[in-house]
Amino acid sequence: MSLSVRGLVAGRGKVPIVRNLDVDAPDGSVLAVLGPNGAGKSTVMLTLAGLLPRLGGEVLVDDKQLPSGNPARANRSGIVLVPDNRALFTGLTVADNISIARRRRGGMSDAEVRELFPALEARWKLAAGALSGGEQQMLAVARALVQKPSVLLIDEMSMGLAPVIVESLLPTVRRIADTGGTTVVLVEQHVRLALEVADEALVLVHGNVTLRGPAADLRKHPDRLQQAYFGGEPAQATS
Known part of the structure; x- marks a missing residue:
């Protein structure tokens, strides 16, 4: 199933942390959400899973809008979260x-x-x-x-793991998307490894998207990634 996000405003309580986020992730694709600590990545994941209420915008699975702050409904729609603490x-x-x-x-x-x-x-x-x-x-x-996810959210697969372990685990994400048709949204700090398995990627800094585009294009332009991590105007990556 596809995941679409339109104008998402997400935060803790009434304080917005992420503003006007748009996402289109088709069936069987991997979207990497990158950015420094404190950028709002985990807040996005918890909001998509219904564990935090939306402050604005829409979340749709196969063009069906999900209610805000309803984790049971999100789960029934096929959204499953792997949290950063593994739980x-x-x-x-x-x-x-x-x-x-x-x-x-x-x-x-x-x-x-x-x-x-x-x-x-x-x-x-x-x-x-x-x-x-x-x-x-x-x-x-x-x-x-x-749990038979249609949309799998993985928040920081590499948390607390040695890079060599991460390098062996991340290709599994690609296999999950390719063999099961599952849409995967991956928050990851290991940028190079994430871009090797992703189709698309975006960089989130202080709650705003500063760069987005095909992962293959972003791999070719590390200078753009570095600039995006330090902020700047939203940009589209081009080959």
Whole structure:
């Protein structure tokens, strides 16, 4: 399913942090949301998931508008969030974490989870709290996938992980979009790695988009990315 955002104003309480955000993410695409800490990226993700009420604008899945601040409705529409803290049940096993998340109508099977994340197979009966950081992130994504998402929101996959682990995990995002037709919105600090798996990207600074365009074009112009991180007028990337 496609995700469309029109004129989104998002914030904490009544204070706007992100202003007039527009997004178009078609089926099976990956959108990378980049920017420095404090730019409003996580606020956008929580708002799209319905965990924060919108202060303005529209969020649409397959052209159907979602109500503001309604996480259950957003989830039923197919939006699933992997939060930056992973929110695992650390005292429960890997198998139990996945079983609890699975919807009645069925999403990814246990066998498919183990195929996508082979490292979890040997950890299947271990408590989630005993996993390494990378394994916990795999479990967090797997738990989202068994909910059969149409739109998968991943907030800071690399949080607390070594770059070599991030480099092995991020290609999975591309595979999820390509094989399942899932629309993925990825907030990520590792800019180069994010642009390698994304179709489109935007840079958010102080709640405003300072650059957006095809990821392949942005990879070719690191100078534009650097300028965008320091602010400036919104721009479109061109090859």
